[in-house]
Every structure is written in structure tokens, then in C-alpha cells.
Amino acid sequence: MKLHKESKGTIVVASVAFAVVAFLAIYFLQVWSLLILIPLLVVYGLIFWFFRVPNREILDHKEQVIAPVDGKVVMIKEVMENEFLKEKAIQVSIFMSPLNVHICRFPVSGKVIYKKYHPGKYLVAWHEKSSTENERTTMAVESLTHHKVVFRQIAGYVARRIVFYCNEGDTAKAGHEYGFIKFGSRMDVFLPLDTEILCKIGDKTKGGIDVIARMKE
Template sequence: MKLHRESKGTIIVASVLFAVLAFLAVYYLKEWSLLVIVPLLVIYGLVFWFFRVPDREILDHKENVIAPVDGKVVMIKEVEENEFLKEKAIQISIFMSPLNVHICRFPVSGKVIYKKYHPGKYLVAWHEKSSTENERTTVAVESLTGHKVVFRQIAGYVARRIVFYCNEGDAAKAGHEFGFIKFGSRMDVFLPLDSEIICKIGDKTTGGIDVIAKMRE
């Protein structure tokens, strides 16, 4: 199983903790040590599972808006996007549980025209105000169809580290990685009002694969 580059520090810490706790369990509990070691082993395995990098065939897209993350669609509504677009847009929000792959992908192809990191709170990721009050990043891409699309990584109650690797002027390719969020979080995508929305609330998404909307030239 291939692991994400963001896993290194976490796995080192988890390995040290597991080794220390397992040693203490064997030393003090002796024949009862398995009662501690087995649950620790499960948690240790989940750390590796969280940082997995799935092997996915990413296609080229022009009009399609691709699911940027694995998760569940929790919101589709018309909102005012005040940071960059300064106008109404359709917001699609996808919630990621700690068991989901947490690679963040470009939802559209085009050119990165804006990026900004915002420190903030750690409300639960499905809270509506988390989009504007939580720690977050905002990226905007001018798509191949000529539209400006904004998407936002949002830290949740558990997530405490957001990374994004793109810079203004970079080429964006729908479905390809641009960042990562550690442990439980959300991603919002803001689309033009005339976009054709394909997904619906409650849908499970596969990042880089599923089409969630279409934009026409």
C-alpha cells in the first residue's frame, strides 16, 4: 500500500507510541498484555489506512466538475461567495470522515489564479459556519470553459493540519492532487449558478473519479 508523503511524521510518532505502550503492557500486564496490544494494533493500522494513496485512473476533463475528495455530499445550495467571486454561486460541500482518503484534488482543469490560507476556529466540519470561520484555504481556478471556480479546504474539530501545494499561475488538472487535510474535514466547491449539478445530498463521492457537475462554455 502506497502512503502519502504527509504521513511520515505522524507514522513515526505513532510507531514510537505503539512500541512504548506495547512494551509497558507486556512488562506490567504479562499474560493480560494482549488486552491492550490488540486495540493498540488496530489504532496503529488505522493510521496507515488514513494515509493510503489509492491507485486511480484520472481522465482528462473540460466541462466536467470532478469530486475533489472522497466523502459524502452534505450541502448543495445557492450562497454569496464573498472572498473571491463577490457574487452568488452554487456551493457543494463534501464531508470527509477520518476513514476517507484525505487527498484533495482539483475539481476543474485550468489555471490557478488565487490562493490564500486563513487561520480560524475548529467547529465541526459539517457546521455551516465552518466555511467562513474555521481554519481553511481558498483556491480559485479559471477553468478551461472560461469560468472562475472557487474551492476551499476546511479544517474540522479533529483536523489540525491543512496543506496545499499549488501556487498562482500553476496549471490545474481536474482530479489531480493539490493538497491534503489530516483527520476529518470538509471541502467546499463554488460553481456558477448556471452549472448543471449532477450530485445530490447524501451521495458518496470518489475523489478524482465522480462527476459532481458540468459547466458549459
């Protein structure tokens, strides 16, 4: 199983902690140490599972809006996007549990025209106000269909680190990685009002693969 590059520090700390606790449990508890070691081993394995990098065939897209993350669609509504667009848009929000792949991908192809990091609170990621009050990064891409699409990584109650690798002027390719969020979070995508939405609330998405909307040329 391939692991994401963001796993290195976490896995080193987890490995040292596991080794220390395992040694102490075996030394002091002997046979009873299994009561501690078995659940600890499960948690240790879940850390590796969290940082997995799935092998996915990413296709080229022009009009399609691709799911930027693995997760569950929790919101589809018309909102006012005040940070960059300064106009109404359709917001599609996808919630990621700690068991989902947490690679963040471009939802559309085009050119990166805006990025900004915002420090903030750590409300639970499905809270509606987390989009504007939590720690977050906002990105915007001018798509190949000449639309401005905004998308936002949002840290949740558990997630405390957002990573993004692109800069303004970079080429965005739908479905390809641009960042990572650690341990549970949310992604919001803001689309033009005339966008054809192809997902519904409750849908499970696979980042880089599933088409969630289609924009008009």
C-alpha cells in the same frame, strides 16, 4: 499499499508510541497486556489506512467538475461567495470522515488564479459556519470553459493541519492532487449559477473519478 508523503511524521510518532506502550504493557501486565495491545494495534493500523494512496486512473476533463475528495455530499445550495467571486454561486460541500482518503484534488482544469490561507476556529466540519470561521484555504481556478471556480479546504474539529502544494499561475488538472488534510474535514466547491449539478445530498463521492457537475462553455 502506497502511503502519502504527509504520513511520515505521524507514522514515526505513532510507531514510537506504540512500541513504548507495548513494551510497558507486556512488562507489567504480561498475559493481560492483550487487553491493551489489541485495540492499540487496531488504531495503529487505521493510521496507515488513513494515509493510503489509491491507484486511480485520472482522465482529462474540460466541462466536467470532478469530486475533489472522497466523502459524502452534505450541502448543495445557492450562497454568496464573498471572499473571491463577490457574487452568488452554487456551493457543493463534501464531508470527509477519518476513514476516507484525504487527498485533495482540483475539481476543474485550468489555471490557478488565487490562493489564501485563513487561520480560524475548529468547529465540526459539517457545521455550516465552518466554511467561513474554521481554519481553511481558499483556491480559485479559471477553468477551460472560462469560468472562475472557487474551492475551499476546511479543517474540522479533529483535523488540525491543511497542506496545499500549488501556487498562483500553476496549471490545474481536474482530478489531480493539489493538497491534503489530516483526520476529518470538509471541501466546499463554489460553481456558477448556471452549472448543471449532477450529484445530490447524501451521495458518496470518489475523488478524481466522480463527476459532480457540468459547466456550460
